[in-house]
Amino acid sequence: MKLLVIGSGGREHALVWKLAQSPHVTQMWCAPGNAGIAQERLARNGAEVKCVNLGAEELPKLLAFAQEKKADLTVVGPDNPLALGIVDLFQKHGLRIWGVNRKAAQFESSKVFSQKFMEKYGIPTAAAGTFSEAGPAKAFCATLGGKSVVKADGLALGKGVLICANQTEAEKAVDEIMVSKAFGAAGARVVIQEFLEGNEVSLHALCDGKTAKIFPTSQDHKRALDGDLGLNTGGMGTYSPTPFLTDAQLADVAKKVLEPFMRGCVAEGIDYRGLLYPGVMLTKNGPKILEFNARFGDPETQVYLTRLESDLLELLAASVAGSLAGVEVKWKPQASVCVVMASGGYPGNYAKGKVITGLADAAKMPGAKVFHAGTALKDGQIVTNGGRVLGVTALGNDLRAAQAAAYAAVQKIHFDGAHFRRDIAAKAF
Ligand code: AMP
Numbered sequence: 001m002k003l004l005v006i007g008s009g010g011r012e013h014a015l016v017w018k019l020a021q022s023p024h025v026t027q028m029w030c031a032p033g034n035a036g037i038a039q040e041r042l043a044r045n046g047a048e049v050k051c052v053n054l055g056a057e058e059l060p061k062l063l064a065f066a067q068e069k070k071a072d073l074t075v076v077g078p079d080n081p082l083a084l085g086i087v088d089l090f091q092k093h094g095l096r097i098w099g100v101n102r103k104a105a106q107f108e109s110s111k112v113f114s115q116k117f118m119e120k121y122g123i124p125t126a127a128a129g130t131f132s133e134a135g136p137a138k139a140f141c142a143t144l145g146g147k148s149v150v151k152a153d154g155l156a157l158g159k160g161v162l163i164c165a166n167q168t169e170a171e172k173a174v175d176e177i178m179v180s181k182a183f184g185a186a187g188a189r190v191v192i193q194e195f196l197e198g199n200e201v202s203l204h205a206l207c208d209g210k211t212a213k214i215f216p217t218s219q220d221h222k223r224a225l226d227g228d229l230g231l232n233t234g235g236m237g238t239y240s241p242t243p244f245l246t247d248a249q250l251a252d253v254a255k256k257v258l259e260p261f262m263r264g265c266v267a268e269g270i271d272y273r274g275l276l277y278p279g280v281m282l283t284k285n286g287p288k289i290l291e292f293n294a295r296f297g298d299p300e301t302q303v304y305l306t307r308l309e310s311d312l313l314e315l316l317a318a319s320v321a322g323s324l325a326g327v328e329v330k331w332k333p334q335a336s337v338c339v340v341m342a343s344g345g346y347p348g349n350y351a352k353g354k355v356i357t358g359l360a361d362a363a364k365m366p367g368a369k370v371f372h373a374g375t376a377l378k379d380g381q382i383v384t385n386g387g388r389v390l391g392v393t394a395l396g397n398d399l400r401a402a403q404a405a406a407y408a409a410v411q412k413i414h415f416d417g418a419h420f421r422r423d424i425a426a427k428a429f
């Protein structure tokens with residue numbers, strides 16, 4: 001089979017790496033890819049994975065490329081092309097593609113849509129209201145007893161969620177989003193939720209329109225600095241499994257969330273084939289969904305795919321075909337930890353083009369796999385080319401072993417200004 005993978009981050013490197021192990025794959029391209037993706041080879045025939053200089057949002061060009069190469073399957077990593085309707089476009093031209101269609105992508109592209117859906121289908125979530133005017137929005141915040149969370153409806157580069165400690169902050173947040181339009185059209189409507197306390201975990205489920213297969217739990221670390229301090233980032237590290245849910249509790253969450261979710265999708269005429277990634281707060285009153293993402297998490301994918309035993313291509317093909325019910329998803333018993341190495345200054349301004357050394361030594365460390373995110377090849381050297389640069393990932397017999405192996409590999413790698421958290425997975429202990 002010939003595959004095209006779309007995207008250029010650590011998530012896409014993990015997808016490419018795992019798909020390259022499938023004996024079904026004979027040729028693979030990645031648009032646009034990165035320096036690490038370009039080093040991957042196919043297990044079946046040793047062929048290189050070829051990076052193609054096309055952006056993930058250049059839909060007509062991606063379509064033309066997939067047609068020209070006669071790709072048997074296209075796999076979409078990031079949310080933007082999904083929200084733009086890449087799946088609908090490819091399908092209209094008779095091409096097989098994995099990812100959610102435009103209607104299903106609304107779960108991520110509109111928080112108002114998701115909140116209303118959760119309420120309609122009885123999915124456990126925060127007490128919330130949805131508003132298109134500032135006055136009633138502020139009045140609702142006042143009913144929440146001090147703390148509230150104000151969220152812009154649309155995609156806002158991960159910045160549209162404002163956590164407010166009191167009514168004054170809440171009113172300022174509503175004004176910023178709805179009156180000053182800090183996030184443009186994404187802030188025409190807002191969701192306001194009660195502030196929930198607890199451990200936050202990431203869930204992933206692979207869906208085929210009828211069936212949802214839940215993955216083990218994982219946990220992201222969104223803040224830039226140790227101890228969950230500093231600014232919000234795309235994610236500074238992950239681990240799986242988490243100790244916060246037993247297998248029985250996870251199965252219970254799956255029942256309370258995924259069953260009504262899939263039922264609701266069928267009722268609303270949404271053909272949900274792709275990945276569902278709910279963000280969940282484990283509160284003392286049970287698990288509550290904070291938001292839905294309609295794609296694999298980054299860096300959750302890095303820990304999931306290092307733990308996945310099954311052939312990923314077979315799973316994605318079953319997701320597209322609607323035949324997941326008969327498929328068993330097998331996981332390795334080992335734990336996985338991913339430590340993100342970022343550019344100095346990230347998530348603010350940072351320099352690019354810093355030479356990265358030690359990658360070959362890190363790759364030799366037992367259990368380790370270095371996934372590239374913001375990297376490029378320049379004059380024969382691998383250099384930094386983004387905020388999140390590498391996802392240094394390792395498997396171990398338990399979380400402590402995986403954590404030690406990941407940090408041992410991190411110690412081998414150097415670039416000017418590199419920063420990373422030293423407490424990834426520490427919450428588990
Ligand atoms: P979201 O994009 O909606 O997941 O929000 C981004 C982050 O804000 C989440 O990962 C949580 O850490 C935090 N957050 C969102 N909603 C709530 C809430 N209702 N209570 C507490 N924290 C929240």
Ligand code: GLY
Nearest residue numbers: 220235297298299
């Ligand atoms: N891990 C955060 C995200 O993928 O949105």
